[in-house]
Amino acid sequence: MAHEVRAVVAPEKGAPVSVETIRVPDPGPGEALVEVRACGVCHTDMHYREGGVNNDFPFLLGHEAAGVVEATGADVTDVAPGDFVVLNWRAICGQCRACRRGDIEYCFATHNAGQKMTRADGSELSPALGIGAFAEKTLVAAGQCTRVDPRADPAVVGLLGCGVMAGMGAALNTAGVSRGDSVAVIGCGGVGDAAIAGSRLAGASRIIGVDVEDRKLRWAEGFGATHTVNSREQSPVEAIRELTEGNGTDVVIDAVGRPETYRQAFYARDLAGTLVLVGVPTPDMTIDLPLLDVFGRGGALKSSWYGDCLPSRDFPMLTDLYLQGRLDLEGFVSERIALDDVEEAFEKMHRGDVLRSVVVV
The missing domain is CATH 3.40.50.720 (NAD(P)-binding Rossmann-like Domain)
Structure with missing residues (x-):
């Protein structure tokens, strides 16, 4: 069953983003459906909008996100429905030459969900960094979900998913x-x-x-x-x-x-x-x-590379330091906005007015 949700789409190179209703499939083997709670507005999203990454338009933007796992597909054991997670864009494979020699933070064959999210007309979307989290729900590989302490503010710890961790x-x-x-x-x-x-x-x-x-x-x-x-x-x-x-x-x-x-x-x-x-x-x-x-x-x-991080090790550690008051992650959040405000947030970012605007879903 497809889930119809609101999301931010970059339709073509250089064009303003639009908020549309998209379709998100139920998770297949190795995948997880995540209800997004918050997602930071990163320079990388603006690069996607401007065609600076590739030309696989239309893009489903957003990738610095935290949320709650709603459902998982077959063969998923590391996360379960109800888990509070921060999303990462480098789900490790465990089989490549880097993983086999123990350097899993350098995995050379990271992966994303196999199924595609689509626009209302059925055209496929390319999720930014394999995540696409300027949306009420998104589909990712289960390995892109890292469990952290659920007491943490999603708008704060979601930033660990990219820029802060880098x-x-x-x-x-x-x-x-x-x-x-x-x-x-x-x-x-x-x-x-x-x-x-x-x-x-x-x-x-x-x-x-x-x-x-x-x-x-x-x-x-x-x-x-x-x-x-x-x-x-x-x-x-x-x-x-x-x-x-x-x-x-x-x-x-x-x-x-x-x-x-x-x-x-x-x-x-x-x-x-x-x-x-x-x-x-x-x-x-x-x-x-x-x-x-x-x-x-x-x-x-x-x-x-991505701060040479290992999400399963680093995200929970940094979240705990934040909850202990030893790491000011809240200081990176300049403002909290809605999905409809992403285009304006890009302008503020371009002017250097903010560290991070964070979409709260």
């Missing part, structure tokens, strides 16, 4: 920030501020936030930045060195993903330091660095 994981998992480390984060939007929060949680002694907007630098201070640098007004490399006795930081996290910020991150780290790229570049971007500098400065140049 930033925190870049610091905690990819960079391995540890007690006493110095860290610089370039780009203090949602992902960058999450990297700052993760660095603070790990015990970093000095955390430097870098951005071109003073408003975002104030946000960064709220999440734990001990120092801030406006890179419109001064060279971030020179400023970071001045704040670290001329050395540079142990870790630099590029949460922007542009050639110029990557170059800044490369030269702002200390010798043998670590650079982590978590900001997403566009396909046309390239980087040119002197190979002798790559060799001579040593250290590690890393890219962070």
Whole structure:
């Protein structure tokens, strides 16, 4: 039986989104039907709307979500109806070469639901990141559901499903920030501020936030930045060195993903330091660095996939820290909106007015 629900659809490249009635099938083997409670408005959704990911229009947008499992298909054992879950976009396969060697957070064959959700006319929808959660209900692979403490606010913990986890994981998992480390984060939007929060949680002694907007630098201070640098007004490399006795930081996290910020991150780290790229570049971007500098400065140049997270491990842990008052996830929620307000939320995001607008269903 198909479930008719309201949802946000991107009909064609660059066009405003529309709220439509869509059809969501009952779950088949390995699938779960989830009643969505809340879903964050992420830059990735805007990239889908603009055709920056692919051209498989129409898209069912939304992916930073939390909700309650309504039904499961055959062969599902990890979640059951009634479970409160955060959705993730990398359900692991357990069989690929990464999984077989124990690196399941790098699974090379992640998967989504096999059945398609459709518009009222029967045309198939492409769910953003295999989730499509700007909807009253969505269909996902059961492995995309991670159980967390049901006392948590869905509008808050749903953000673990993408941006917050990407930033925190870049610091905690990819960079391995540890007690006493110095860290610089370039780009203090949602992902960058999450990297700052993760660095603070790990015990970093000095955390430097870098951005071109003073408003975002104030946000960064709220999440734990001990120092801030406006890179419109001064060279971030020179400023970071001045704040670290001329050395540079142990870790630099590029949460922007542009050639110029990557170059800044490369030269702002200390010798043998670590650079982590978590900001997403566009396909046309390239980087040119002197190979002798790559060799001579040593250290590690890393890219962070989804914060190198393992949802079954990281989502419950971070949810518990939030409930204990040790992690300010609420601070990422700028406003709570309805499904009909997503297009306006994209405009606010484009202007830099919000960290996250969250659709409450």
